[in-house]
Amino acid sequence: MRRFVRVLGEDLEAARRRDPAARSRLEVALAYPGVHAVWAYRLAHRMWREPLLRLPARLVSQVARALTGVEIHPGARIGRRLFIDHGMGVVVGETAVVGDDVVLFHTSTLGGRSMKRGKRHPTLGDRVVVGAGAKILGPVWVGDDVQVGANAVVVKDVPAGAVAVGVPARIRMPATTPAARDAVEDPSLLIEYVI
């Protein structure tokens, strides 16, 4: 229980740290629907792990959706310090996996492309930022430190450190990432990444 409360406190602090508009932890605790949605998810996910509590878990998730505009399936696996900025319109599917210190802006979607059961939603590494309106669709892998541009549609894997923009998303490696530095040693890598 103490660990659970600590994780909720980290979510609060992550929002305060990442949003320049946030003035205090109290303000974040009271006025940030993205934080409320993450807290509700953490409760629902705990319930989801008990097979008999799966229906109540879905109900918690739906009440949170009605209150915050954020729908996170309780079966999704989400790391620590997720920050959902502005909340409204975010969807995270059942088999999505999200690393630590990730930011999701409003109306972003971690969705599926298939109606089949099984892994059908994306896996995000640590410190990924998903811009407003971006969609990441299917069981794709998005590496650590990736930035997905606003309104991008990602349907293929994105290497760590890359920036993905456009529809469908094009991959760009910023010159400062280790992968881009490797590419300078091996120009064939650069040709693959830079559009």
Ligand SMILES: CC(C)(COP(=O)(O)OP(=O)(O)OC[C@H]1O[C@@H](n2cnc3c(N)ncnc32)[C@H](O)[C@@H]1OP(=O)(O)O)[C@@H](O)C(=O)NCCC(=O)NCCS
């Ligand atoms: C994608 C993003 C991370 C790129 O940031 P960056 O690395 O600083 O990149 P730059 O601004 O230097 O832009 C690089 C190129 O991508 C283009 N670009 C940037 N963002 C884009 C987007 N969302 N969609 C399409 N193209 C985009 C730029 O026009 C530029 O093109 P050019 O090389 O032809 O001139 C950023 O633009 C973005 O979309 N962040 C999401 C922020 C967000 O959702 N904020 C919501 C706040 S409420």
